[in-house]
Amino acid sequence: MAISTTDRRPTAPDRKRPARRTWRTRHTRAGNPGRRVLLMLQLATVLAVLLIWAALAAARLVSATALPGPAAVFGQFPQLFGDPVYWQAVGDTLNGAVTGFVAAAVIGVPLGLVTGTYAAAEQSSRLLVDVLRSFPVIALLPVFLLVLGSTPTMKTTVVLLACVFPVFLQAQYGARSVTPMIAETMDSYRVPRLLRFRKVILPSATPSVMTGLRLAATTSVLVAIGVEVLTTLPGIGHEVVQAQQGGAAARAYAYIVTAGAIGYSINLLSQFAERRLLRWRPPTHTD
Amino acid sequence: MMQRHMKTGGGGSSLVVEDVCKTFGHGADEHRVIEGLSLRVDPGEFVCVVGPSGAGKTTLLRCLSGLIRPTTGTIRYGGELLTRPHADIAVVFQDYRGSLLPWMRVRDNVAFPLEGMGVKRAERNRRAEECLGAVGLADVGDKYPWQLSGGMQQRVAIARGLAYEAPVLLMDEPFGSVDAQSRFDLEDLTLSLRASLGITVVLVTHDIDEAVYLGDRVVVIGGRPTTVVDNLVVDLGADRDQITTRADHRFTDLRTRVLTMIREAQAQAQGEGPTVRSESTSEEPAPDRSPGDAMGGATGGTGRGDGPAREKTGRAVR
Numbered sequence: 001m002a003i004s005t006t007d008r009r010p011t012a013p014d015r016k017r018p019a020r021r022t023w024r025t026r027h028t029r030a031g032n033p034g035r036r037v038l039l040m041l042q043l044a045t046v047l048a049v050l051l052i053w054a055a056l057a058a059a060r061l062v063s064a065t066a067l068p069g070p071a072a073v074f075g076q077f078p079q080l081f082g083d084p085v086y087w088q089a090v091g092d093t094l095n096g097a098v099t100g101f102v103a104a105a106v107i108g109v110p111l112g113l114v115t116g117t118y119a120a121a122e123q124s125s126r127l128l129v130d131v132l133r134s135f136p137v138i139a140l141l142p143v144f145l146l147v148l149g150s151t152p153t154m155k156t157t158v159v160l161l162a163c164v165f166p167v168f169l170q171a172q173y174g175a176r177s178v179t180p181m182i183a184e185t186m187d188s189y190r191v192p193r194l195l196r197f198r199k200v201i202l203p204s205a206t207p208s209v210m211t212g213l214r215l216a217a218t219t220s221v222l223v224a225i226g227v228e229v230l231t232t233l234p235g236i237g238h239e240v241v242q243a244q245q246g247g248a249a250a251r252a253y254a255y256i257v258t259a260g261a262i263g264y265s266i267n268l269l270s271q272f273a274e275r276r277l278l279r280w281r282p283p284t285h286t287d
Numbered sequence: 288m289m290q291r292h293m294k295t296g297g298g299g300s301s302l303v304v305e306d307v308c309k310t311f312g313h314g315a316d317e318h319r320v321i322e323g324l325s326l327r328v329d330p331g332e333f334v335c336v337v338g339p340s341g342a343g344k345t346t347l348l349r350c351l352s353g354l355i356r357p358t359t360g361t362i363r364y365g366g367e368l369l370t371r372p373h374a375d376i377a378v379v380f381q382d383y384r385g386s387l388l389p390w391m392r393v394r395d396n397v398a399f400p401l402e403g404m405g406v407k408r409a410e411r412n413r414r415a416e417e418c419l420g421a422v423g424l425a426d427v428g429d430k431y432p433w434q435l436s437g438g439m440q441q442r443v444a445i446a447r448g449l450a451y452e453a454p455v456l457l458m459d460e461p462f463g464s465v466d467a468q469s470r471f472d473l474e475d476l477t478l479s480l481r482a483s484l485g486i487t488v489v490l491v492t493h494d495i496d497e498a499v500y501l502g503d504r505v506v507v508i509g510g511r512p513t514t515v516v517d518n519l520v521v522d523l524g525a526d527r528d529q530i531t532t533r534a535d536h537r538f539t540d541l542r543t544r545v546l547t548m549i550r551e552a553q554a555q556a557q558g559e560g561p562t563v564r565s566e567s568t569s570e571e572p573a574p575d576r577s578p579g580d581a582m583g584g585a586t587g588g589t590g591r592g593d594g595p596a597r598e599k600t601g602r603a604v605r
Contacts, residue, residue, distance in 0.1 A: 179385055181380065181382050181385030181386050182385065182386065182388065184349075184354055184380075184386075185378070185380065185386040187354055187372055188352050188353075188354055188372045188376075188377070188378040189372070189377070189378075189399070189400035189403065189447075189451060190372050190374065190400075190403060190404075191399070191400065191402075191403040192403050195402060195403050196403075199388075199391075199399070199402075200388065203388070203390040203391075204390070206390075280389060280390040280391070280431050281389070281390075282389075282431070282433035282434075
């Protein structure tokens with residue numbers, strides 16, 4: 001659950017006291033090519049995997065209908081990008097995922113923060129939350145199908161249920177992370193409750209809340225696609241199944257790659273948001 | 288220096304602790320930390336409470352700040368029973384790293400308590416800058432706490448206490464975790480702030496030299512459970528200097544006395560039986576001890592003739 005990223009604080013050296021600047025600057029200058037080399041290595045790794053994939057496909061170890069080569073898969077994209085069906089599928093999936101995610105955040109974050117602030121609320125809700133979050137959402141899918149029918153609302157609901165617990169628990173955990181020392185200082189300066197919530201509990205909980213949101217964001221896309229695969233609801237998952245059943249393996253893989261790209265973009269976005277929100281952190285927090 | 292909006296004159300009202308006991312835990316785990324402790328701090332006084340570690344100094348200070356309530360006995364501020372933190376009382380804790388908000392810039396940290404009091408932003412910032420200036424940190428308002436050294440962070444915590452404009456400042460081992468040089472600087476800073484603002488300061492420390500150097504009066508606490516062992520007036524005058532004051536024979540005499548008393552109290556607490564009061568104490572004509580504690584000395588259990596009382600507390604442990 002560590003809040004990751006290797007390069008949270010490129011500006012840190014400038015903020016340090018001048019006495020240290022010479023050493024830091026030199027260090028950074030030496031570090032810059034290092035970062036470029038790292039990027040090259042990472043790209044090379046990706047390339048190597050693509051090559052192995054191409055080799056496997058070319059060697060026909062697996063039939064071409066099960067595993068088309070990367071060229072065939074990526075070759076699908078120019079056509080797909082011009083196809084409104086593709087964008088409709090991406091839109092449907094994102095719609096379900098984002099709506100469910102936002103609903104989960106709107107419900108989970110405030111509820112978690114409030115219950116986390118008051119020990120009694122946290123303790124009395126713990127059993128219920130622990131039981132509820134133990135249900136695998138996908139296993140409950142038939143129940144939802146029965147109750148809500150095969151509708152976009154059902155997809156959103158399932159996404160919401162899958163996302164709300166990590167968000168809620170991380171928010172609760174974050175609210176409890178206010179140290180006794182700070183709580184006592186705020187008591188002694190008689191900081192009123194609402195102000196304390198806004199400017200002490202909230203910032204203190206932010207790192208943890210961000211972790212919860214990031215987990216939930218990835219989960220939301222995963223669950224939305226899962227629901228589409230298992231039901232007849234439109235979206236990327238549905239297209240994957242359609243393409244696969246129609247023998248268009250390359251097309252199916254192209255949709256899978258699309259899903260991966262969406263997941264990766266979400267990660268990048270949340271890292272960026274985290275970096276903006278947690279600018280106050282000292283660089284020691286980076287690892 | 289600083290303009291202050293005084294509520295009830297420079298040092299506020301007097302802080303009176305009467306027969307306070309503090310017990311933690313219940314049943315078999317019950318642990319009595321403080322027993323029958325009485326103390327009086329008058330407006331404008333600088334009182335240092337000194338005692339060995341584990342003597343319940345922090346517990347006492349938390350009681351004085353209204354953060355916790357004594358199990359029995361009363362603490363009154365200006366005649367009013369203190370049951371929760373009071374607007375007239377600011378606290379500076381030992382753990383400066385833990386008490387500053389890491390997500391707020393230094394200026395906002397200092398101004399934050401004022402926001403809770405409904406002070407407008409411009410006024411808050413003005414006061415914060417003024418108080419940062421008073422502690423010698425005029426140019427760091429835009430930094431985050433982690434960008435400052437330990438001593439500087441503790442100055443920020445002091446500035447926050449000053450910005451709150453409470454006439455009473457409680458300090459819990461405030462210089463305990465900074466390096467020796469910063470410590471001297473902070474001690475002198477505290478003395479000069481107190482002189483210019485006329486505030487009341489109660490400082491809790493385990494450092495005898497520090498207590499004698501800073502205080503108008505040193506209250507020695509000790510024993511198990513803790514009570515007031517002695518209470519002596521420091522006659523070193525208002526102007527003190529790290530080099531000359533510490534070399535002054537009156538300073539060294541006082542330090543010797545305090546140390547002797549603490550050792551004695553510890554020996555008793557450890558069950559080695561009552562020891563005879565140290566020679567140096569009885570020989571001294573005791574010019575450093577105000578007869579009858581006119582300055583507002585401890586109100587109970589501190590007189591010289593209270594040997595039996597201390598024996599009693601010593602026995603209570605076993």
